[in-house]
Amino acid sequence: MPAGHDAARLAPVRTWADFDALYREHFRFVWRTVRRLGLQGAAIDDVVQEVFVVVHRRLDTFEERASAKTWLYGIVRRVVADHRRTLRRKPDRGAGAPQGPELDTMAAEGQGPEACAEQSERVRLLHRLLGELDEDKREVFVLSELEGLTLAEIAQALDANLNTIASRLRAARREFEEALDRATRADEALASAIEEGRAR
Amino acid sequence: MNDALNSRAGAFLRSVQDADDPTREDFERVRAGVKARLAAGVAAGVATLLTAKAATGAAATTTTAAATTVAATGAAIGVATASATVPPAAIATTGVGAALLTKLVAVVIVTGAVAGGVTAVVRHERAANVSPPSTSVAALPAVPKPPPPRPPTLAQSPPLAPSPAQTPSPPLAQSPTLPLAPSPPPALATATAAATTTPPASPPSSSSLDAEISLLRDARSALQGGNPSRALQLLDAHDRLYPAGALAEDCAAERVYAYCAMGDPTQARALAERFLAAHPASPHAASVRTSCVTF
Numbered sequence: 411m412p413a414g415h416d417a418a419r420l421a422p423v424r425t426w427a428d429f430d431a432l433y434r435e436h437f438r439f440v441w442r443t444v445r446r447l448g449l450q451g452a453a454i455d456d457v458v459q460e461v462f463v464v465v466h467r468r469l470d471t472f473e474e475r476a477s478a479k480t481w482l483y484g485i486v487r488r489v490v491a492d493h494r495r496t497l498r499r500k501p502d503r504g505a506g507a508p509q510g511p512e513l514d515t516m517a518a519e520g521q522g523p524e525a526c527a528e529q530s531e532r533v534r535l536l537h538r539l540l541g542e543l544d545e546d547k548r549e550v551f552v553l554s555e556l557e558g559l560t561l562a563e564i565a566q567a568l569d570a571n572l573n574t575i576a577s578r579l580r581a582a583r584r585e586f587e588e589a590l591d592r593a594t595r596a597d598e599a600l601a602s603a604i605e606e607g608r609a610r
Numbered sequence: 611m612n613d614a615l616n617s618r619a620g621a622f623l624r625s626v627q628d629a630d631d632p633t634r635e636d637f638e639r640v641r642a643g644v645k646a647r648l649a650a651g652v653a654a655g656v657a658t659l660l661t662a663k664a665a666t667g668a669a670a671t672t673t674t675a676a677a678t679t680v681a682a683t684g685a686a687i688g689v690a691t692a693s694a695t696v697p698p699a700a701i702a703t704t705g706v707g708a709a710l711l712t713k714l715v716a717v718v719i720v721t722g723a724v725a726g727g728v729t730a731v732v733r734h735e736r737a738a739n740v741s742p743p744s745t746s747v748a749a750l751p752a753v754p755k756p757p758p759p760r761p762p763t764l765a766q767s768p769p770l771a772p773s774p775a776q777t778p779s780p781p782l783a784q785s786p787t788l789p790l791a792p793s794p795p796p797a798l799a800t801a802t803a804a805a806t807t808t809p810p811a812s813p814p815s816s817s818s819l820d821a822e823i824s825l826l827r828d829a830r831s832a833l834q835g836g837n838p839s840r841a842l843q844l845l846d847a848h849d850r851l852y853p854a855g856a857l858a859e860d861c862a863a864e865r866v867y868a869y870c871a872m873g874d875p876t877q878a879r880a881l882a883e884r885f886l887a888a889h890p891a892s893p894h895a896a897s898v899r900t901s902c903v904t905f
Contacts, residue, residue, distance in 0.1 A: 425817040441632040462644045533629040
């Protein structure tokens with residue numbers, strides 16, 4: 411679509427094509443992040459969908475930003491917060507006991523059942539450990555350690571002071587390490603699964 | 611960095627780095643859901659407009675102007691006869707259903723209602739691989755055979771008279787008051803529902819129309835929400851990007867209302883005069899004439 415794209419360079423245009431390009435590029439980031447912020451099951455779909463509806467609405471504010479991820483994460487965290495508020499108002503829906511691991515992502519990797527079980531054990535552990543961090547530390551930890559954003563990017567995404575982010579990340583790392591140690595001390599099998607992953 | 615994660619935790623994280631990745635199905639399912647919601651959003655926004663305009667009683671009279679297109683006939687009669695409780699846009703959207711909306715964007719524009727009828731343009735865009743849903747046609751009121759493709763308004767006035775903003779290279783050849791004149795009218799069935807549509811005239815047209823609609827819709831809601839300066843920004847953006855766009859006329863009218871709301875009757879009057887000179891037979895003419903400036 412030559413017309414649409416030329417126009418897009420001049421000024422933000424909210425066409426489906428522009429939006430779809432953004433979706434294709436960043437869906438994975440949004441999906442992963444939403445899961446790592448602790449959403450499960452159908453709530454992941456709901457929240458990711460809502461994120462992109464908001465993205466579409468705000469697409470005209472996007473071009474000014476340097477990094478798509480920081481802009482997107484700003485939206486993600488608001489949508490997730492809204493979702494949590496809604497759940498608190500309706501405690502009977504969706505906030506129940508943690509569900510089992512979601513194995514769908516493993517299926518495609520062609521692993522044997524054993525490796526798959528170990529991997530799902532690790533994923534479950536990851537989510538549990540992330541769940542032990544409070545929300546502020548959790549998001550900084552996820553963005554830094556799992557998504558590779560720089561501290562400056564995170565500070566921008568959260569609209570927070572760089573030093574605040576740095577100290578939050580430091581604290582999150584220590585808590586995560588301690589929680590990992592506790593978890594593996596309590597469970598030898600888990601420990602060896604982790605060592606397995608470490609050796610690879 | 612001496613405060614980095616210890617090697618054990620680092621190795622653990624590396625082993626689960628990509629474990630939360632979505633599958634292809636996740637990607638497609640959410641994308642379809644987003645698309646359906648965006649399409650519904652456009653339809654819902656316009657449905658509100660339709661209802662509001664119809665409620666003024668303007669659409670209750672005979673729908674002469676509504677004959678501009680087959681699609682417009684469907685929309686206008688739907689509004690007029692059904693008392694606007696269930697605008698066709700809403701029917702089309704619900705009829706199609708989220709699951710089937712994967713490749714469909716239904717776009718309804720109301721260009722304005724005046725004592726004489728409603729002029730509407732309904733454009734549908736869809737990609738070739740959509741399986742057509744079946745229910746929505748039945749949900750619409752029976753639409754009489756369309757009148758001849760040439761709308762009556764066409765004979766009376768030059769709808770494409772040069773407006774201040776127009777340039778010789780329109781991305782979309784049609785203007786709202788002259789929607790189908792250059793091309794043969796689509797079959798009735800294609801016009802009555804989003805379900806069975808004609809392919810877009812050309813991809814750039816439909817995507818720029820989509821963008822134009824977004825801008826106009828947002829400008830209207832900004833204005834209705836009491837933010838005329840935001841509305842003007844959006845209208846400026848529209849005119850910059852689509853000086854000869856299909857909705858240039860609608861935006862010009864909206865601009866008059868925005869200056870009225872800004873408390874700038876001088877500017878509103880100047881723009882209204884220019885508008886009426888350029889579009890004497892516009893469906894917006896009457897409301898422009900009776901906006902904050904009275905002629």
